Amino acid sequence: MINNCTELLQYDQDHIWHPYTSMTNPLPSFMVESAKGVHLQLASGEKVIDGMSSWWSVVHGYNNPVLNNAIKQQVDTFSHVMFGGLTHEPAINLCKTLVELTPSGLDKVFLADSGSVAVEVAIKMALQYQHSKGKTEKTRLLTIKNGYHGDTLGAMSVCDPVNGMHQLFSGFMTENYFADAPQVSFGQTFDENDLVSLKSQFEQNHQNIAALILEPIVQGAGGMRFYHSKYLKACRELCDQYDVLLIADEIATGFGRTGKLFACEHANITPDILCLGKALTGGYMTLAATLCTTDVAETISKGEAGVFMHGPTFMGNPLACAAANASLKLLIDNNWCEQVSNIETQLKAELLPLNSHENVADVRVLGAIGVIEAKYPVNMAFIQKMFVENGVWIRPFGKLIYIMPPFVIKADELTKLTSVMANVIACEQVFNKN
Ligand SMILES: Cc1ncc(COP(=O)(O)O)c(C=O)c1O
DSSP: OOOOHHHHHHHHHHHOOOTTOOSSSOOOOOOEEEEEBTEEEETTSOEEEESSHHHHTOTTOBSOHHHHHHHHHHHHHOSOOOSSSOOOHHHHHHHHHHHHHSSTTEEEEEEESSHHHHHHHHHHHHHHHHHHTTOTTOOEEEEETTOOOOSSHHHHTTSOTTTTTGGGGTTTSOOOEEEOOOOSBTTSOOOGGGGHHHHHHHHHHGGGEEEEEEOSSEEOTTTOEEBOHHHHHHHHHHHHHTTOEEEEEOTTTTTTTTSSSSGGGGGTOOOSEEEEOGGGGTTSSOOEEEEEEHHHHHHHHTSSSSSOSOOOTTTTOHHHHHHHHHHHHHHHHTTHHHHHHHHHHHHHHHHGGGGGSTTEEEEEEETTEEEEEESSOBOHHHHHHHHHHTTEEOOOBTTEEEEOOOTTOOHHHHHHHHHHHHHHHTOGGGBOOO
8 A cells, every 4th residue: 555645646647547648748636635615635735625516516515414424324224236126215216306306308217327328328318219210210419519428439429529539539439410519609699590500410411310419508528618598499499390309418517507407497498318417416426317208218118129228237326326315405405596696696796807808718607607718728737736826726628717616615715716717817827829
């Protein structure tokens, strides 16, 4: 066992892959010793305020006593049983809550182990559905550019082809259809021309399209872009018109992040298939869910296989379900709507004025998401160190410096995050301007 911090970090650097990182020239990682509320205590001594909610997931903060207790109680009952032929109360109550909370009509739930797997499940549902209906030529997906849906191969095949470097996997990965990303932002005046590319994809390729998959309203890791609710509404209508299923990937947007419990509510639509993950367990355990309508579920079940062809080992893990049940109750008990609305008001007040800064291309806020899009890409090693030295944990990518803090963040803690963001954009060494 290594217990010396320097040696641990050296081993980490020499042997362990981190997300999207080189093994020969990795960026440094910071060691976390403990975490509580919105704070991460680093082994190097700094205590930083988390602006990322560990990638959208830790909405109730770290080391939350309610979530801790839920998991401890479940550990003492049982930690795992196979879901084939067995079932249990934590999973049943979780699925019941999800059916009740999500847009009406989504009545059947498949529990998956991670967001990417939930997307794979959604894609397979769409393909099996079309197959069962005898539409065997509907074997492709339609999506919009700048999307992100995960890193497994099916999910990757609907991520933005440029950001996702599809050329590396060509020959193996399915080729899907891509419409131009919507350009009219959330809250701007809608322009029907925004739909031209999408409509033309439907017109030309609908015979081959099983489903349209997209992140409703907020495109996350593919560019932190917010688009118009009328675009989403039109997606629903076009899917109905062309007999194409609509898959809403709410893995990042779900559970209040955009100011609605689910981003689909901004357009008052119900997708045929809905993917959830991340904040589902308050960031405690890996768990995701794919919900679908009764029509989708029954059509699949009447098809050639007679069953849905998926069943992971850790499906419906009781510890994860117990965490999710406690997290969803906390969401309601803590009044997520007020938490998110307060964060939104404060983010608007503190970030929008930065729009006029010479290094800034755009600033946008929606719900508990605040984004500064710089004119230049950031120097990751420099900016990461600067953030930590200034007491915050913010992890930009490309030209995007953004936060989606835990919903439990206090006003002064949020001000700390936004003021460091303001300092950072004024610092010339932060940007690669050449
Ligand atoms: C919209 C969306 N879909 C899917 C995923 C993949 O989820 P996971 O990383 O849990 O596999 C992500 C992760 O960032 C996401 O933002």
